[in-house]
Amino acid sequence: MGLPALRYVDAVPFQHGQETLICLSDPQGYIEEQLLLSPAAYFIASLLDGQNDEAAIKAVFREQFGHDVVDDKAIHTVVSQLDQNGFLATAHFFEVQEKVDRAFMESPTRPAYLAGRSYPEDPEELRAFLAEPFASPDGPGQLPSEVTPGDRPPRGLIAPHIDYPRGGAAYAASYLRLLQAGKPDVALIFGVAHAGPPAPIVLTKKDFETPLGTLRTDPDIVDALAAACSWDPFAYETVHRTEHSIEFQALMLSYLFGEDVRIAPILCGNFSASGELGGAGAAPEVERFLETCRDVTAQSSQTVTVIAGADLAHVGQRFGDPFDIDAKVIQDVEQRDREDLAHAISGNAEGFYNSVMKDHNQRRVCGLNCIYASIKALRGRAPGGASELIHYHYAPDPAGGIVSFASVVFP
DSSP: OOOOOBOSOEEEEEEETTEEEEEEEOTTSSOOSOEEEOHHHHHHHHTOSSSOOHHHHHHHHHHHHSSOOSSTTHHHHHHHHHHHTTOBSSHHHHHHHHHHHHHHHHOSEEOOTTBTTTBOSSHHHHHHHHHHHHHSTTSOSOOGGGOOOOSSOOSEEEEOOSOHHHHHHHHHHHHHHHHHHOOOSEEEEEEEOTTOOSSSEEEOOOEEEETTEEEOBOHHHHHHHHHTOSSOTTTTGGGGTTOHHHHHHHHHHHHHHTTOOEEEEEEEOOOOSSSSSSSOSSOHHHHHHHHHHHHHHHHOSSOEEEEEEOOOOEESGGGTOSSOOOHHHHHHHHHHHHHHHHHHHTTOHHHHHHHHHTTTSTTOOTTHHHHHHHHHHHTTSOOSSOOEEEEEEEEEOTTSOEEEEEEEEEO
């Protein structure tokens, strides 16, 4: 009988003195603590697929390293350590998962998961934290408090979802333009479902808490969108609990407008019927859903701004590439990103999709479906001016690589 399977985890090299360790963390957020393993222990962990037994793992270990596992109890020790820390698909983890999911589903709101982790929880500290990039040399050079808001909210924005310390200037560029144009009644927010749920769209009716106020979700819009789904859009609602791609947009909206904007939170999974070039890029049932999003923006008596919380390329060893990042890699990534964004700016969703996919998404553009969906939804209202790219940049990943992102406004 096989040993328990390792859950899907993030594994990042970590330098501890002269020793390189592997840091395991839970991308789904059920397990808060991280776990450090030696390379040999991590190799054993990587062989835990639910099928391999101890003898099979010993044989592969011997083949890989040229010697047997030093300690006869080593495999048992690794398995026990992983299980105690919740990294194996065992009864222990499922008990934790069920408890966390039940608490989330019973809550009327979606708590600010990253408050105190990725940004300050104290409101005054948070306001200072969020203001800094607006006035920085890389930002727009103007604080929100210095802006007189307009009365025509933009049709849409593309903003990043990378953490604020790395992407703050891009957030500031996007959201200053929103403030200058005017406050929408509703923000239709498309985010990336990084947890990879087996559903193309995941909705929630929960209001979003932030340290600066709670943003109410518009129940009528969410109901209309849910009715357009041929699948259950709430079946994987728990992925909203830790997903940052919408949380960071809600945070910026609350910073600018307090609680005076309603939202419709939409997480995007896999849209493609085939994953290949050609066609619309999305399965027919997804296209029907996006038609409803377009109708909502076109027919609503409220002003609606479509926001895509989307990063672009993920390149480098952190993401599985064999090469280091150098000036040529950065130049090539930017060139391809700008090719893709040119289609997005022109409102050509299919052109954007096919531009990203012409090399089979070699750059791992995680915002592919999120941006595609937002462009589709934008078609419901006549433009109030020319769309434009207002910010483009990249940030290093601490484990080796870069993540690129952009700010685009659709007036």
